[in-house]
Amino acid sequence: MINSAYELSRRRHEKLIVFWYLCPELNCAFEELFQPLQDPDVKLINIRSLYDPRKLWYQLTASQRFGNEDILQNKTDGTLHEDFFQKLKKRVYIFTWEHFYPVHDYHFYVPTAALRKRIDSFTGQFAPRCTGVHIRRTDNAVSMGKSTTEQFIREMERELTAHPEGRFFLATDDASEEALLRSRFPDKIISNQNRTIDRNSVAGMHDALLDLYCLAATDKIIGSYWSSFTDIAADMRGIEKVIAGE
Template structure:
């Protein structure tokens, strides 16, 4: 069995889950996914997605109180108490920083997972399979899908997605300033006079700037860009899937959200950076 703890925000967790499912299928291994509500994503899985469309040997569960002391990532916050339990329960454990490093080194996750009890905490797409379409196991819950459909119905064949990441992502703030998006939007309008744009952002200031500059060419959510509540995370999911219904995405540097939104439907993602 593989035990996976997906880490980070929405896009990071989707990547980790999707790759773990691909790995479990290719190795014929059971997979247990434990979903934790935390500062990175303060929301239950079933408040975002329908039950995963997967085989019976793959299960996802919400973390219980006991899980927090046995399967959570060992760190200062929990006094590293899960570590001795994990050393007893698993043949090997890989935590998120090491998982990312091994991914870049071309580590053989298939060989590592075969015929063993292993633990993995990850925030990246650490394993890809040619036999699996990216993110095909995920489906938003009905109420969120209805809102995605409502927003997407306003699009035309020239609607372009824009994702501007701000808040705590210093790299995105520094490398993908708002003026780059304004320049690119002007270029797109020059290419096609019918171009319009769906803006997804966690910055109310950027919403105001782009709507003031481009008027009704900009479509965006009227809801506040808050990501630390259930409603905020549901809005983040709605925006991700709405972006996926555009023709291409202009995204922010060092944000997996831009890339994941594009991968959902296989459209182009252009990262704007200095």
């Protein structure tokens, strides 16, 4: 979403202000995950409430406001319709969880030195070939119904048939899934076994970012249906992606 907003601001020759909302789904400041932004045309503000006065001021003084439904109705294949873009006024306020420009540039997001060190400790084990496996469970019923455990196992077996020397980096929010795959593929699974699953914590967000960057460093991803985590990990380096169950 930040990438989309940056592309929009670039096309409009305007500055971008991002409100990074710390909430139970992502309770971690931007700077605790990434190095500070270096672009003078982008300002990021961490907020802990949707009623933060700074956010409300920009929201109330904007010449135009639009939200998620407006984007859904005015985009095709992830791109805002040109007529909608042309009608935008100055000082636009956007509230959305949708992307609206297919931007594949992740230069904003440089992990902190401490997180980079942890990421490198795992990716150093990836040679000669490593396939990422992202199994989304817990709160994503759509993904669980489509990408079953059996389908992940089937894709992993295909991968080992083609590359017997390969290993897997596993990112999952379900410890029982990991235990099953470790028993099924002994000595083939690399993972952050001491991860914190709780998204309402800094430690949980650190471990989620570690999983994301490790997945992005693999040669191929076997991912979960209807998961932006899978999609972004593959998009970061343009690597091959296979969705279990499709």
